[in-house]
Amino acid sequence: MDSRHMFRNSVLAVAAAGLLASGCTGGGSPSGASAASPGGSGPGAGSAPAAELRPYYAQKLAWRKCGVPDFQCATLKAPLDYDDPGGETAELAVARKKATGPGRRLGSLLVNPGGPGGSAVGYLQAYAGIGYPAPVRARYDMVAVDPRGVARSEPVECLTGKEMDAFTEADQTPDSAAESARLAASFKGFAAGCEKRSGMVLPHVSTVDAARDMDVLRAVLGDEKLTYVGASYGTFLGATYAELFPRRTGRLVLDGALDPSLPAREVNRDQTEGFETAFRSFAADCVGQPDCPLGTTSPADASARLKSLFAGLDARPLPTGESRELGEALATTGVLTAMYDEGAWPQLREALTAAMEGDGAPLLTLADTYYERGADGKYSNLMYANAAVNCLDLPAAFAGPREVEAAVPEFEKASPVFGRGFAWAALNCAYWPAEATGEPHRIKAPGAAPILVVGTTRDPATPYKWARALAGQLESGTLLTYDGDGHTAYGRGSDCVDTAINTYLLDGELPPEGKRCR
DSSP states (O other): OOOSSSSSSSSHHHHHHHGGOOOOBBSOOOOOOOOOOOOOOTTTTTSOOHHHHHHHHHHHBEEEESSSTTTTEEEEEEESSSOOTTTTTEEEEEEEEEOOOOOOOOEEEEEOOOOOTTOOOHIIIIIIIHSOOHHOOOHHHEEEEOOBBBTTOOOOOOOOOHHHHHHSSOOSOOOSSHHHHHHHHHHHHHHHHHHHHHHTTGGGOHHOOOOOOHHHHHHHHHSSSSEEEEHHHHHHHHHHHHHOOOEEEEEEESSOOOTTSSSSHHHHHHHHHHHHHHHHHHHHTTTTTTTTTTTTSOOOOOOHHHHHHHHHHHSBBBSSSSSSSSSSHHHHHHHHHHHHHHGHOOOOOOOHHHHHHTTOOHHHHHHHHHHHHHHSBBBBBBHHHHOOOOHHSSSOSOOSHHHHHHHHHHHHHHHHHTTHEEEEETTGGGOOOOOOOOOOOOOOTTOOOEEEEEEEEEOOOSHHHHHHHHHHTTTTTTEEEEHHHHHHHTTSSSSHHHHHHHHHHHHOOOOTTTEEEO
């Protein structure tokens, strides 16, 4: 899991969502009966006595308007360090939109769009709170909390805008020892910037910490059990919650699943293969289009032409109409961005056509969307939080450049187009200042209520085999398959998928084992 290629829900939607995030401070509705027993269970639940956490579980939220019609915001307090609950406090941004009716209210539905690093509050306000199916919004209060380290929840900060520009432009496919050293120095500088600006927070932004925060929020909202829809990385967050708090797990939808049993190197290699699969699907579609800039003969020819374009940009970047140029690294990111959603394929064809005609601006626009870079040159904290969480959750994929170089052949086998860049991008956690606290392991969550896992067959960021693996690990897991393109499945145009998930959320009825949708 690296800082360049993330487990995100639709990158274009999430980027827009981040612009609307807002948080407020205060206290409001009383906690439910479950607040009397806040202690966790299972690995990573922490050693603090339950009594020391009780003030957090008993807090009240003061809801108020926060600039987006029909939404309310508040601030949730949680221990910065769950092993020292009497120490520093973390303040977490929360938002909700109350159930609209008609029908009996079912409680709160917590949503998370993935990342790690995506603003859940922004996602709620820009999409989930207004775009989820109406029957779901009628029966549930739609709720989100920005995970610690993200957006308005003790955000991790690392670089200035100009420094981040340089980081995103760093050559990800070094061809010499000198270029390898420069790339390693770029990762070291990124890590040093995070330590300098956010050193106190970095050890406390793991997925386990975020899952424990969700349990505090569940209790404060008055819900006996957690109902949750997590996309992409949000599936790992949801599965971790089920592992820690199986008896408090309600209806969980895990869409675009991660396999928690894999070490970082395998995660990155599998994701490399996933993007290759997605690109082949794009290429097969492209060569049948009259405006395909990658040829009209075969997907293999399209791959060869794209590699040739990247090689040319590595040697001679293109002008973009601004001070930045489009080199190989940013061009690759632009292409990868469009792999998250097949609806972006026409835009990618246009951007590639422009690049081949000497204009790098359209591909740069796609890359800026991925990195959440504004027109003013400022970045959201998405990429900083992404690295901070990933580098805590798993030990680094590689210890240094020599290990990466040795692994390049297996990555290039997984993807002749993207493999080398993915291998080198996985070096980022090697220099992280906070020691990893997580380890790869199977999540079984014995005792949890039935959990619905959703996988998309040509998902670039979370390969379908990960959904099969997670559903098989969870003792109460059921797999729903979407035979399609793009990242995640819910709300992306399949009535079959949406009906199955809606039925589960509203009635608790799972789809039959082996259910496949188109």
